[in-house]
Amino acid sequence: MTIPLIDKQDGFEIVDFKIAEILAAETVLQQALATSEGKPDPSLWEFDVFLEASNPIAVFQNDPEAEPIVNVWFDDDNFSMKDGSVVKNQIGEAKYNVDIYVSTPSSDNVAGGYNKGDVSSSKDLFRIIRLVRNILMHPDYTYLNLQGLVGRRRLQSIQTFQPQINDRPVQNVVASRLNFQVRIKEEPVLESFEPLELIFTTAKRVGDNKVIFESVNYPTAPIFKITVNDGDLWTSGGPDTTSGQQEIPS
Numbered sequence: 001m002t003i004p005l006i007d008k009q010d011g012f013e014i015v016d017f018k019i020a021e022i023l024a025a026e027t028v029l030q031q032a033l034a035t036s037e038g039k040p041d042p043s044l045w046e047f048d049v050f051l052e053a054s055n056p057i058a059v060f061q062n063d064p065e066a067e068p069i070v071n072v073w074f075d076d077d078n079f080s081m082k083d084g085s086v087v088k089n090q091i092g093e094a095k096y097n098v099d100i101y102v103s104t105p106s107s108d109n110v111a112g113g114y115n116k117g118d119v120s121s122s123k124d125l126f127r128i129i130r131l132v133r134n135i136l137m138h139p140d141y142t143y144l145n146l147q148g149l150v151g152r153r154r155l156q157s158i159q160t161f162q163p164q165i166n167d168r169p170v171q172n173v174v175a176s177r178l179n180f181q182v183r184i185k186e187e188p189v190l191e192s193f194e195p196l197e198l199i200f201t202t203a204k205r206v207g208d209n210k211v212i213f214e215s216v217n218y219p220t221a222p223i224f225k226i227t228v229n230d231g232d233l234w235t236s237g238g239p240d241t242t243s244g245q246q247e248i249p250s
Contacts, residue, residue, distance in 0.1 A: 003188075011149050011184040012077050012094045017051065018144050019096055019136070019180065020072040024049040026135045043067075047100075047128055057163050060103040060173055068128045069101040077184070089187045091151070098136070098178040100128050101163060105172050121174040129158060129176050136180060144182070151183035 030045035047068040050056050056071040075095040083091035104120035133155060135141070143150045156179040163175045 011186045012074060012092065015094060015144060015146065015150065015182050015184055016072065016074045016096065018146060019098070020049050020051040022141060022144065023047075023070055023072070023098075023132065023135060027131070030131065044127065045131065047131070056099070057101050057103075057165070057170060057173060057175075060101070060170070064103050064105045064172070066103060068103075068124060069099075070128070070132060071099045071101070073097050073099070075179075089185050092184050092186055094182050094184050095156070096180045096182065098132060098180055100125060100132060100176045100178070101173060102128060102175070103173045121172055125160070125174045125176055129178070132178060133158070136178075149185060151185065153180065153182045155179070156181045 027045060027047050027049070031042045034042035034045050047070050048059075048066070050069060050071040052073045053071045056069045059066050059069060073096065075097050077092040077094040079090050079092045102121045102125045104124055136153070137155055142153070144153060158176060158178050160174065160176045162169045163173055164170060
């Protein structure tokens, strides 16, 4: 019997995008609220959101005065044997890193001298941390608008760090990482189907690390090939072939 076509996103993928979506929407709404309340500089509530960017600070190389950057990326997912079901679903504790980058170039001071960029960057960094934390931990986003998929979410830690390029610190750019943990229910594709025809197959190991499934009673059936690292599909002394049957979905 074969499983149905896997043509869906897993929960950890959906949550990854949802975190970025929430932040992107809220920065716009916060600027609108600041404007309506007469705040002198609504841009203080502005930041750009990236998803799974490999080198987000490259933006500052082209434009040192670019808006603060928030980059959301998936880190890992851990599953417990105590939660979920061995058949229908698994409960994972997924970790997402929400990285914040702020660039503030040094500038002249009207009173003489200049304003150090790193000092201004630190102040701006704390401001963006405040915005991001308050958005993601607001009661309206307890389940990230994904009730049924998300069981809970929590902020695990906040850390600051100095970003680097080619092992050298980037001047006037400071960064912070918010470790965000989300409890997600992952479910397999359980679509049922009526078997069209039974095909008996034989699995054979070819060489050291390749397995092929060949049809016994259906010559035109495709040959399935599975590559196994280091030939470790069977234990030492195990059989080289095994027979079974497979259902082809209609």
